[in-house]
Amino acid sequence: MSDLASRLSDYSVFASLAPKVVAEVAECVTEVRFDEFEQVFTAGKDADSFYLIEQGRVAISVQPPNGDPVTISTLGPGHVLGVSWILPPHRLTFDATTLAPTDALMIDARRLREKCEHDSELGFALYARFAGLIRDRLVATRLRLLDLYGNTGSS
Amino acid sequence: MTRVVDTAGLDEIVRLLRAAGRTVIAPTVRDGTIVPAEIESGAELPIGWTEDQNGGYYRLAATDTPERFAFSSPSDSWKRYLHPPRTLLVRTRSTEAGIDVELPDPSAPSVALFGVRSCDLAAMHVLDQVFLDDAATDPGYAARRADAFIVAAGCAHPGNTCFCASMQTGPTPNAGYDLAVAELYDNGQHRFLIDSGSDRGANLLAEVDSRPATEADTAAAAAAHDNAVQHMGRTLSPSDPPAAAAHTDHPRWDDVAERCLACGNCTMVCPTCFCSSTQDSSGLIPGEAERWRVWDSCFTADFSSVHGGPVRSTTRSRYRQWLLHKLVTWHDQFGMSGCVGCGRCITACPVGIDLTAEIAALARSGSESGEAPNTTNATVT
């Protein structure tokens, strides 16, 4: 396994996939670095890439018409930044901004989608893994909807 | 070893217990039922009385014999004499300098519990596991328990709601008493076989006119025992509780929850239900307060409340907690069943819910018992 493939396999979305599949993904990787408070992507733009965060922290946020952006969640080492690339219309839904200097593996999503078009094994593997990722995010979001740490007292 | 006394001898035992300073608590007729209460002589035993019990039903009935113990068991248990419904824990006075804590007078009237059925004797052994725990002993219970002189009475007249034979707690007492009485009334002969189970029991018995039991006496007692075993009104199969516990989503839970009023009667009459609440109250005099321990029931909403609401919010969940605790998890906690087969919960239930019938239905799988629930149960919450 190449060094890059091994690094990809550290992420749960690519862990223990067939080497052939990981190798296809590895062909789409570019290493990138962002400074603190740098915009990684912007809501409404085409989702042409996604990121595997190696170091640092990224805020997923939304910009209200007035005031500061509201952070919805943060992502850090081991997390995948960006899921919009895999589902039509391949459009980014939120802003992503670094909260600290951040190293990431950027994946060329346009190229990966093309590979998926021609390689159903690759396509199925990635759809299944990203569906799991989206499920985990949905569960986490629902947990936060419960406002568990709020005072549930009846006093 | 076994001695035989006549009715005068039995009365003499009551007299000797009272002469020794004990309050004698015995089955006696009060307010249309037989309950354990103070008696002043053997004449106050329920002579010539029996009762008819069934689900939600209790009526006294006259016998045409002078038997003292022709009934099954008193409608109320003996629990209140060892684990009283209300117990003062502390009385306090708050001052600038602190909180003065005054403990209640630990002395209580010395009692004799006279005529305790084997099921109720077993229930006392069950309560011992709760309150005489080495790690945390209830000092009041321990004192009352050690003091109480117990005269057990073998049961020859099990009722419709009885199933002590199923629970292996009766009908004949075999341990845990000072004296054990077996009443025999045949061919016009009225006599009581008496065994002692302790030194103080033997010492008391020695003061009473008695003769040794004959083989005929013991054979008659054995026959009465066998007859009682054959006449249990209810049965409970030992394999049913674990099977029911595995069916926590059985539709029968919805069915019983529709009938159960969550009144808590079953827990009040149960000889082993021990649950309580601790209640703090202020007096009229500023700074003075009291803490009481008061019987409580797992059928109340408040019982399981944490901030935000009760953990068991439905009657379904509370009935299930009560039944499975009594018959299943009690074994995990105390190494024995919490049910002794006295049947009081069946008699005392206003709608006649019968735990032996419930557990049998629950032990069958949901699909097998499809006839029991009706379709409206889906709306029960």
Add this chain to the structure above:
Amino acid sequence: MTLHEDHAVSIGSTDGAGPMVPVIHRVVAATADLDDTTTLTVRPVDNALPRPQPGQFNMLWLPGIGEVPISLAGLDGDDLVHTIRNVGAVTDALCSLQVGDFLGVRGPFGAGWNLARARGRDVLVVAGGLGIVPLGPLVDELISDRANFGQVSVVIGNRSPDTLLYPERVKSWAESLEVEVTVDVASPDWTGHVGVVTELLTAVNTDPANQIAFVCGPEVMMRFAAEAVIDRGTPAENVLVSLERNMHCAIGHCGRCQLGPMFICKDGPVLPWSRVDPVLKARSR
């Protein structure tokens, strides 16, 4: 009767008066941590109770008002430290106590965190909201006995940055341990994590197969946290949670805190997830 051999219940009385008689203490410090949360430091007027272990609890009592189970927040010398959230009549009165006021204490009760089991292993501490209170003295002990444990990571979930309990203490923990704090709702100046604790478990450096996880928070949060930890390879018996139930006596006599075969007051409050999970699953409706 089954009791954890290393967690024998000690009765909350010093003079043989019985386990239901409170021992009078005086408040020597009272600090408002949050709008609805207060930390009391209390000292016995006469005899001290047995020294509590992290994860155990005391019953705090006010005459004429009532009594509530409150977990140990820490020890200050021989003084007991308790952090109390105002959620009802009794806790409201406790939170209103001033230095010099008196209260009754019974305890310590129940099974604590059993830190001995974690010796020589990695330790993952997961706290949600008020769950940081009983875990606080555990983390303090992990730090003072640091050499006996492998990687120690502390993950704290809270509603918002400004409602985090013990911010200074958490900062000091971060000097010697991996500490991550995540919030549900971020303020604009917050650059820490935003999200639920389960999302941070992928990032911590403990070895799931060789760790003991100590989890405390709202029961729903503990379920998700325990399952996430177990999904990552930690056996369920190595995931310890602390449960809350109604308690009046704390010694297994009042029956209120029963959960399946367990009395939370004496078999718990700290229990392995392997014992808790099947009972909670069966308990629905």
